[in-house]
Amino acid sequence: MGNKDDSVFLAKYSAFSPYRLFRREVGFAPPLGAGDALARSLYCGMKPIASWSSEDSNALPTGGVFNLEFSPDGSLLVAACEKKSIQIFDSLTHQRIHTVNGAHSDCVNCVKFLDGRMFATCSDDTTIALWDVRNLKKKICSLLGHSNWVKNIEFSMKDKLLVTSGLDGSIYTWDINSYSECNLVYQRVFHASGLMRCRLSPDARQMVMCTTRGLLVIVHDLNLTTLAQDLHGFKPNMYRLMQTSNQLIPIAAQYDHLFDAKRSQNRIEFICDFPEGNDAEVVSALQIHPLGWSALSRNISHDDRSEWSCIHDIQPVCSARHSAVRSPPPAAAAPPARRARRPPRRPRPRPYRQPRPQATVTPALPEQPGTSALSRRAWAEHRAAAAPRAPAAVPPAARVSEPRLGGDLSSVQNDVWEASITIKQHRMLQELAGRGQGHRNFNMQRIMGINTGIAPPAARARPRARADEDQQSISPISPSTSGQTPRAASPEPEREATKHYIRQNRDRLLYYVEETNEGKGFIKELCYSADGRLVCSPFGCGMRLLALDGRCGELSRCVENFTGPRPMVDVGQSLGHHQDLVVSCKFSPRFHMLVTGCLEGKIVWYEPFSGETMY
Template identity: 40%
Template sequence: MSRKSYKYFSSNIINYKMLRNRELGLKPTLGYSDDIYRKVYSNIDAYLSNIPMQRFTADQGAIFNLEFSLDGKLLVAACEERSVLLFDASDQRQIKKVSEAHCSCVNCVRFLDDHTFATCSDDNTVKLWDTRKLKSELRTYRGHANWVKNIEYLEKDQIMITSAFDGNVYAWDLKNCSEGNTIYNNVFVMNGLMRTKLTPDGTKMIICTTSGYIIIIHDLNLATLSNDLKSFRPHLYRLMQLSDQTFPSATIYNHLFKQGRKSNRLEFIDDFPNEAEVISSLQIHPMGWCALSRSITSDENEEWTSVHDIQTRSASDYEDAYRYIHEPAIEEDEEELSENVNRRPTDIWMGFLTNDDLNAYRNSPLLNIPDNFHSTMGVINSGIIGQDIFKRHFRNRPEDRNRIILNLPRLTHFIKEKSVGKGYIKELCFSSDGRIICSPYDTGIRLFGFNEQMQELCYCVPNQPRELYTISEMNNYHPDVVVSCKFNPRHYQLVSGCLGGEIVWYKPIL
């Protein structure tokens, strides 16, 4: 008996036993559901529909993003050459092509309900569409000054979150908008922003960067986020962590990291299996348990997929998550003299402050910076730092003067990827139940589980970071490098898209 025939024969026996046990009313044994999922996911493979899929490789370009409708009936593809494709997920028939949906490549698609979806583009705009009338968009949102890369949605508040390479995160109020008059707030800004994601319950915002770390904003409150993080520069705080040198303009924000904070508490993640430079893509577990990311080294020769726990930890975990930088004690009678002496090279951190930052500092009710505080050519004179600005703050919070908040280890799983298609972002995804990860892999895909039994993450959290379990590796399914993939939220169905403009459909072949 051949190996393939044996596998088919064994599968039929297992199916028969399952059906027989159900007929007899026998209770499922321990691990029964895991066995079912393992059987289903380990047999996923590509399949051909009865209707050949139309290909527009010449004019649609790469498939940058794939998104199913909430009911799983429609698939929308975001394409390189300004177009959007719609497919019937039941028979894979292409039912609509929206040419010239944007003026540049379409980067992301996000369904807001069963019929309404949003797209964003390198033309710096976000557009809203209705699947029932696609002759033109419902509305166009303008505000970003660079390529818009992702869209999130808070259903309970009807707020759409967008982020772009201009470093801005915008919150668009869809309840109070009319044509040409859309209310939005710039809730966060930073250099090197790559992706912004929300957990399914909307209580956390996760941001990945081009500097090798991820930001978690716990207990998210969009109404106060802009004011809470006003003047805060994540890269400056990260520099302080790496250099073991305290910067007053960074330690003054230690309170943003403290466990007792009620809303918009910050935390950094930096434990990657490689020397991560650019964290190019980001996805959140359907239960909000972890973040899935793809990171690239500075020389672009290595790519890794990583899973990090993002759940709130107990207060005891944070008790020792800091480091004091000890400096020589200063006598009280020398304090006035020391104020006029630059005791350490503050030009390092003041070089991060521009005129815009200075204006933000002046307007900050926390700091009360005097008007005579000035800058030249965008870099503040470090010799005058420490006289009144930070002294007042540290007098009330002396414990923060030389304290650096440390990052907790949060890496749970990882695996090395092929470094192909350099310069293109590869979008990963979770299955709807969160058990399985799909990752673009050269001209195919790979499916990963958290362990060999393909259990849910909550039942198999490792004590130490471990490699993801490879369920299957499907190579050479595309004519070009795969850059996107997506699971159907309602059915056992999976799709992947490549730079060559082709979409491949997968399902369990039992």
């Protein structure tokens, strides 16, 4: 039977028609669009069928339901609650079967199942706890290592490692199969200022992080064993500032190799493209597609007036023509013609020094014979720029969200402050070179480097780049074009200075939608359906179901002829059945079931239902 006949029958019969069942029994392939029609008929009929709250069951108050997690077989549902407890439900009967009061000494933030019987929880008390569903009277163990609220837990089936992240900016791995007298064997594998969430793809081949600076960071070909060594000293916020300013920052540029498309493991990529009108600042929620195709995030705009949910492509692109563009910053203005003079002697590379805190006292420039008024004015401008002052104001979104997003976010500004001082320093040196005072550049640079704590790091030996399609059209940045002191050409090629590039990011945005801006300061955990066709997003005192198109199509088909970012489609009416702000939602991995939780502590189950609701 042809496709035309199939489309006629598909339009004539419903998703559960005898004709469709007969074709499936005899072994015929489903007609084109059958899966979309079935998904739409199920998801558009989602209705509330049951609910639970501590008030109805005469239990201790639970506070807000911050996270919901199903067991791998979908039989159990665990709720992480604000008032230090976890609630466990039977998914099919919707009855509470166990309560653990005082699971932590502060609110519980996240739940993650490691297998069918063991799960982990994390809390604002900076600890992670392991539990066994067969004996919940006592936790298996507590993991100590974080220094601030722990917000996220992931588990790598490939490496058998637990991965946790918190508002201290650190990501830790825990070997749950190791035992010691005090704690499990663990390692801090990465640190980034302003880290909010850390997620792993289902096959643990990718790690995606989001920050309070409106940035998504992807680690392709993830190797948790060598991640700490490969990314040691890398600061995403500083590298991003170098990209936006188009000004070379030596401390950041030395990590250019992490973006190389030819890296076999732990390759870095930035995502920073958002829809028009969305000046993303705090990316607070993050989820990965069930097949690892895309990342779903929710962010708060810089002006704190709007929230957006976005879907970005995260699949690795191995082709050279798709690799990240490397562009040099604009070269410094050529100095006016003057008589040839001997170039200044280049000193030995100074080792990198840890930047001093912002309360560093700026030393005065001693008066020297022959110092021009221009040099003194330039030095005065630099002292004004580098003078101790209050840290930059925390964005309104982060400030309002302090009770939930973190206690002290002042560390977010540290690496950006360092980079901004370096940019001002280089631009000043370029201006001096353009005015014919390049012979004083090195002394000025040396004094500034000591004062700000940012000294040019020692040149690192880099492998010679291979001539390919990606690198033939790229021009490197030499020291003379980045504001550094020029030097005479060396006859020995192996002594040439290391060439740096500024990587530019590819556009990854696929779909987006603007959300309601209610409940400022609380993280709203959105989620994918088990088949990845639908997105459930908290919406005020309810939630709404969003699809990529009106047919509830899969992502792979929706982006075949992709022409640009498009808004997501609301496949049904918004469902609001809570009395307070909804902050969590979760689809069952096995059944067409959806659960939502709110700040009041109420949990509501939704299922496809036709007829009178039982709610």
